[in-house]
Amino acid sequence: MRAWIVAAVGSAGLLVQAATAQAATVVVVLHGLRNDAGQVMVELCNQQSYLLYSCPGRRFVPAKAGDLEVRYQGVAPGRYAVTVFHDENSDGHLNFNSIGMPLEGWGASREPKILAGPPAFADTAVDVAEPQSTIDVAMHYATAAAGPSRN
Numbered sequence: 085m086r087a088w089i090v091a092a093v094g095s096a097g098l099l100v101q102a103a104t105a106q107a108a109t110v111v112v113v114l115h116g117l118r119n120d121a122g123q124v125m126v127e128l129c130n131q132q133s134y135l136l137y138s139c140p141g142r143r144f145v146p147a148k149a150g151d152l153e154v155r156y157q158g159v160a161p162g163r164y165a166v167t168v169f170h171d172e173n174s175d176g177h178l179n180f181n182s183i184g185m186p187l188e189g190w191g192a193s194r195e196p197k198i199l200a201g202p203p204a205f206a207d208t209a210v211d212v213a214e215p216q217s218t219i220d221v222a223m224h225y226a227t228a229a230a231g232p233s234r235n
Contacts, residue, residue: 107214108160108217112221113221114223116150121173127139131163168190192207
């Protein structure tokens with residue numbers, strides 16, 4: 085059995101596998117953030133922590149319109165999924181309208197097709213290998229950007 089330990093990296097932690105394998109750097113590149121408002125929640129999680137608040141690879145970073153790069157250091161090689169949402173109002177939650185459509189941008193590794201609810205781990209999982217892996221995530225917005233009304 086392999087032991088898992090949580091290693092703190094700044095304000096976020098990552099799963100580091102205690103074994104002889106080398107640790108990897110994971111670069112998550114978000115494409116298409118529509119504005120600089122709020123923050124972006126990025127999660128790099130293994131299957132056991134996928135979509136859980138306890139995912140040690142959860143980070144909130146300042147939003148930046150266009151493309152944004154988030155780096156994780158010391159990641160054990162293995163299968164991981166990335167999920168992202170653009171928390172434009174900085175309330176820490178992905179907000180939805182009355183019929184369940186996201187009001188803020190979201191994205192996931194491997195561009196899974198979404199019909200209802202979050203994607204399954206198997207649909208978003210990617211292999212992480214040393215020394216570096218890059219995971220591209222396109223942002224999706226179901227609504228127009230909030231802003232001043234135009235007459």
